[in-house]
Amino acid sequence: MTEDWQNAGFGLYVHWPFCQSLCPYCDFNSYVAASIDQRQWEEAYVREIKRLAAETGPRVLSTVFFGGGTPSLMAPETVHAILDAVRTAWPMANDAEITLEANPGSVEAGRFRGYREAGVNRVSMGVQALNDEDLKRLGRLHGVAEARAAFDVARSTFDRVSFDLIYARQHQTVDQWAAELREALSMAIDHLSLYQLTIEQGTAFGDRYDAGRLRGLPPEDDAAEMYERTQEICAAAGMPAYEISNHARPGAESRHNLLYWRYGDYAGIGPGAHGRLTLNGRRFATETHLQPGKWLDAQRSTGSGESLREEISPADQAVEYLLMGLRISEGISLERLHALDPNALNINKYNDLIYSGLIEAAGRQLRVTGKGRPLLNAILRELLSED
Amino acid sequence: MTDLAKIRNFSIVAHIDHGKSTLADRLIQETGTVQDRDMKEQLLDAMDIERERGITIKANTVRIDYVADDGEAYVLNLIDTPGHVDFAYEVSRSMQAVEGSLLVVDSTQGVEAQTLANVYQAIEADHEIVPVLNKIDLPASDCDRVAEQIEDVIGIDASDAIHVSAKTGVGIHETLEAIVNRLPAPKGDRDAPLKAMLVDSWYDAYLGVIVLVRIVDGVLKKGDRIRMMSTNAVYPVERIGVFRPAMQVIDELGPGEIGFLTASIKQVRDTRVGDTITHEKKGCEKPLPGFKPAQPVVFCGLFPVDNAEFEDLRTAIEKLSLNDASFSSEMETSAALGFGFRCGFLGLLHLEVIRDRLEREYGIELITTAPSVVYHVHMRDGEVRELHNPADMPDLTHVDHIEEPRIKATILVPDEYLGDVLKLCQDRRGIQLDLTYAGSRAMVVYDLPLNEVVFDFYDRLKSVTKGYASFDYQMIGYREDHLVKMQILVNEEPVDALSVMVHRDRAETRGRAMVEKLKELIPRHMFKIPIQAAVGGRVVARETLSAMRKDVTAKCYGGDATRKRKLLDKQKAGKKKMRQFGKVEIPQQAFISALKMDD
Numbered sequence: 001m002t003e004d005w006q007n008a009g010f011g012l013y014v015h016w017p018f019c020q021s022l023c024p025y026c027d028f029n030s031y032v033a034a035s036i037d038q039r040q041w042e043e044a045y046v047r048e049i050k051r052l053a054a055e056t057g058p059r060v061l062s063t064v065f066f067g068g069g070t071p072s073l074m075a076p077e078t079v080h081a082i083l084d085a086v087r088t089a090w091p092m093a094n095d096a097e098i099t100l101e102a103n104p105g106s107v108e109a110g111r112f113r114g115y116r117e118a119g120v121n122r123v124s125m126g127v128q129a130l131n132d133e134d135l136k137r138l139g140r141l142h143g144v145a146e147a148r149a150a151f152d153v154a155r156s157t158f159d160r161v162s163f164d165l166i167y168a169r170q171h172q173t174v175d176q177w178a179a180e181l182r183e184a185l186s187m188a189i190d191h192l193s194l195y196q197l198t199i200e201q202g203t204a205f206g207d208r209y210d211a212g213r214l215r216g217l218p219p220e221d222d223a224a225e226m227y228e229r230t231q232e233i234c235a236a237a238g239m240p241a242y243e244i245s246n247h248a249r250p251g252a253e254s255r256h257n258l259l260y261w262r263y264g265d266y267a268g269i270g271p272g273a274h275g276r277l278t279l280n281g282r283r284f285a286t287e288t289h290l291q292p293g294k295w296l297d298a299q300r301s302t303g304s305g306e307s308l309r310e311e312i313s314p315a316d317q318a319v320e321y322l323l324m325g326l327r328i329s330e331g332i333s334l335e336r337l338h339a340l341d342p343n344a345l346n347i348n349k350y351n352d353l354i355y356s357g358l359i360e361a362a363g364r365q366l367r368v369t370g371k372g373r374p375l376l377n378a379i380l381r382e383l384l385s386e387d
Numbered sequence: 388m389t390d391l392a393k394i395r396n397f398s399i400v401a402h403i404d405h406g407k408s409t410l411a412d413r414l415i416q417e418t419g420t421v422q423d424r425d426m427k428e429q430l431l432d433a434m435d436i437e438r439e440r441g442i443t444i445k446a447n448t449v450r451i452d453y454v455a456d457d458g459e460a461y462v463l464n465l466i467d468t469p470g471h472v473d474f475a476y477e478v479s480r481s482m483q484a485v486e487g488s489l490l491v492v493d494s495t496q497g498v499e500a501q502t503l504a505n506v507y508q509a510i511e512a513d514h515e516i517v518p519v520l521n522k523i524d525l526p527a528s529d530c531d532r533v534a535e536q537i538e539d540v541i542g543i544d545a546s547d548a549i550h551v552s553a554k555t556g557v558g559i560h561e562t563l564e565a566i567v568n569r570l571p572a573p574k575g576d577r578d579a580p581l582k583a584m585l586v587d588s589w590y591d592a593y594l595g596v597i598v599l600v601r602i603v604d605g606v607l608k609k610g611d612r613i614r615m616m617s618t619n620a621v622y623p624v625e626r627i628g629v630f631r632p633a634m635q636v637i638d639e640l641g642p643g644e645i646g647f648l649t650a651s652i653k654q655v656r657d658t659r660v661g662d663t664i665t666h667e668k669k670g671c672e673k674p675l676p677g678f679k680p681a682q683p684v685v686f687c688g689l690f691p692v693d694n695a696e697f698e699d700l701r702t703a704i705e706k707l708s709l710n711d712a713s714f715s716s717e718m719e720t721s722a723a724l725g726f727g728f729r730c731g732f733l734g735l736l737h738l739e740v741i742r743d744r745l746e747r748e749y750g751i752e753l754i755t756t757a758p759s760v761v762y763h764v765h766m767r768d769g770e771v772r773e774l775h776n777p778a779d780m781p782d783l784t785h786v787d788h789i790e791e792p793r794i795k796a797t798i799l800v801p802d803e804y805l806g807d808v809l810k811l812c813q814d815r816r817g818i819q820l821d822l823t824y825a826g827s828r829a830m831v832v833y834d835l836p837l838n839e840v841v842f843d844f845y846d847r848l849k850s851v852t853k854g855y856a857s858f859d860y861q862m863i864g865y866r867e868d869h870l871v872k873m874q875i876l877v878n879e880e881p882v883d884a885l886s887v888m889v890h891r892d893r894a895e896t897r898g899r900a901m902v903e904k905l906k907e908l909i910p911r912h913m914f915k916i917p918i919q920a921a922v923g924g925r926v927v928a929r930e931t932l933s934a935m936r937k938d939v940t941a942k943c944y945g946g947d948a949t950r951k952r953k954l955l956d957k958q959k960a961g962k963k964k965m966r967q968f969g970k971v972e973i974p975q976q977a978f979i980s981a982l983k984m985d986d
């Protein structure tokens with residue numbers, strides 16, 4: 001029998017937890033360290049890869065993603081050693097996508113060639129804004145000119161380059177964002193990630209927001225309009241949204257991220273990395289130790305950085321499939337959902353939502369319409385509600 | 388049995404925070420009734436909620452032995468009365484049970500409205516009143532001014548007021564001497580048939596119902612068969628005793644004495660405050676005057692947030708009813724809220740206390756619907772219906788007219804806030820009855836409809852006067868007015884739990900305030916929601932809650948699946964705090980908050 005994950009494939013996520021400085025909006029698992037012994041880290045990653053490969057057995061690995069933190073702080077040799085281990089551990093797809101998240105700084109740009117030689121074929125750059133003042137406010141160390149230069153180096157080094165922008169920033173108007181987005185589209189090759197600024201608990205922005213000191217955030221209606229304008233402008237430029245915050249020319253989507261949204265299997269290594277692994281017909285959620293020191297110690301002393309492994313019931317898998325899958329424009333397969341949990345959806349709410357034009361069922365696919373997409377969280381609450 | 392001449396029975400009249408309980412504690416301590424090591428602050432306030440709010444709901448009593456300066460041993464019985472207006476009847480019974488009162492006034496503050504209401508009850512009960520000026524240790528203390536105010540406002544002689552600091556103990560001895568020398572001894576006939584007043588009662592897990600009594604005539608002994616004159620129920624007396632303040636069993640209680648009895652009475656409901664207790668045989672002929680059965684004046688619906696907890700709520704309400712005869716309940720169903728109870732209370736404080744106890748002691752989360760007063764609906768065929776719930780309003784074509792309960796409200800307020808208070812009373816359809824000054828404070832008396840007061844009048848009064856006003860009221864009867872039922876429609880559907888009775892002239896203002904509040908309280912949905920207030924099918928106010936425009940997580944990758952799934956689970960649990968009306972979810976707090984007026 002085909003296991004559910006095989007509908008979407010298998011990928012590897014490598015978390016590099018270090019940054020040069022912490023950004024006030026970011027709630028990822030990141031740390032600033034005085035010095036990092038990359039050799040130790042490399043060895044630990046390699047041992048994790050071997051451990052996981054022994055568990056999964058030989059299956060075709062289609063994507064690798066170096067995320068962080070700031071993975072472009074890794075020495076190219078470290079990346080090289082990790083990818084060598086990956087290639088030994090699993091058979092790689094011919095067209096395997098190997099992405100590395102990079103800071104758009106001049107120092108990082110100097111390492112791009114090394115990354116390419118290690119096997120990286122796609123970079124995703126955290127540009128975040130095309131305006132020096134806003135970059136400063138976002139706590140970024142680079143300026144616009146530097147980012148543009150780094151981006152040019154990336155373009156000439158890698159086949160595929162994407163970059164991130166954050167919108168609905170402090171004091172930003174709808175028109176300012178539209179202009180900035182057009183500028184970004186003129187630079188972009190085939191992929192852009194466009195995130196609405198989200199104030200997360202436990203970040204510097206979160207603290208400031210709670211204290212009432214984060215001023216000038218656009219009101220909900222403005223943010224909604226920025227989202228709508230984003231959809232229009234990008235679609236007109238031939239880069240429609242294939243996911244809530246991700247835009248690409250058809251065929252240029254991030255395959256690693258699609259694997260998450262299509263709810264495939266992925267192994268996660270490095271501090272705080274999550275995984276979804278199907279082993280002997282049962283699907284597990286895995287997590288690793290969050291703190292870099294703790295992860296490294298645990299990895300060395302026990303041979304595993306894992307802190308949690310929990311079986312996910314088919315009903316919970318159905319929920320995860322739904323909440324991930326409805327983010328992408330292709331939607332989810334009702335057949336696949338039904339196989340996981342025939343009662344996952346509240347049928348009355350489902351009908352209401354179809355009637356309201358917020359979701360649509362085309363063939364055996366269920367997807368959220370353009371009208372429904374900005375309301376996805378509310379739609380999920382409805383679809384999964386019990387009454 | 389104690390010689391009548393050596394008994395002094397008294398109560399303490401005071402405003403909250405004027406030091407009543409502290410003074411009582413000092414009297415108990417000074418006479419050695421309680422060892423110092425057993426003293427805890429405010430001995431007499433037992434229940435948690437009472438203690439937290441600094442109020443007394445049940446009457447408490449303590450018997451104090453005191454050897455006075457004249458060398459004689461006296462028995463002093465203190466009844467600590469509930470101070471709140473909701474319990475005015477209970478206060479009046481406690482007052483009837485004693486011959487004198489200490490009028491305790493904070494010498495830094497002066498007389499408050501609540502003091503006034505209770506002191507009038509004391510005067511009505513023919514009490515000898517000893518003014519006590521408390522907190523003289525504080526720098527802001529001004530005994531002369533406060534004594535003058537007592538004379539002006541209450542009209543009693545305050546020239547020999549006792550100056551006390553219950554905190555430091557100054558004046559405590561003088562107070563005890565004044566109780567002995569200035570208060571009268573009780574009267575009574577030991578040989579007459581038993582006549583005792585039921586002052587209060589409560590449930591004790593070990594002893595069953597404990598009845599607090601004041602013997603007027605005759606003698607009560609263990610083993611006597613007693614009869615409750617209002618119900619004719621007969622019980623054998625099992626135990627007789629006094630509070631010191633711990634229970635102490637004694638053999639008998641004679642005229643003038645205050646103590647307790649137990650008689651295997653199962654429910655507090657079977658004992659009625661103010662009832663007369665006599666012997667089964669050779670009983671007294673006429674009961675004591677003034678008995679009134681408890682009459683709830685405020686009603687509201689209590690519904691479990693989680694419908695599955697209905698049976699738990701039923702059990703909890705039954706248990707609370709055992710100990711509170713003034714609390715009534717009957718099952719109610721609401722299209723919106725499911726199964727619950729329509730409950731009657733003596734007033735808003737009583738309502739809040741019961742609701743808090745249900746939530747706290749029984750762990751049941753509740754939705755409380757709008758409090759309503761009891762209307763008299765006069766039907767065209769001459770029938771008069773009591774309306775406890777706006778949802779039960781009969782068809783208007785059969786209604787001749789509606790009467791509503793009115794109160795006489797007494798408000799004391801520093802004159803700089805007088806204008807705001809007058810405006811508030813006027814806005815609430817008040818009719819001014821009196822306005823007098825005592826120093827820099829005004830005393831206003833208004834005739835007000837209870838339905839304008841029942842919900843948030845006191846909160847509003849506190850806010851417009853920055854807490855400087857004091858307020859008290861008494862019911863004065865029913866009067867016809869142009870009252871209508873106002874419905875609230877959310878997304879075109881009437882929400883029965885939000886229906887209210889309002890005066891026709893106030894319907895638009897109230898309706899506007901309610902729909903504006905609901906617009907804030909109801910979260911945005913995926914569609915726009917009209918919120919309307921309507922009287923008899925005519926919309927008097929409308930708001931539209933616009934549709935939610937954006938609710939989506941910007942970033943969601945492999946590491947977020949678990950967290951997002953758990954968040955959805957949590958939101959599912961949170962939905963239990965919402966009620967579904969058609970397609971609209973209304974949060975539980977909306978049912979109460981929607982009624983708060985910001986005037």
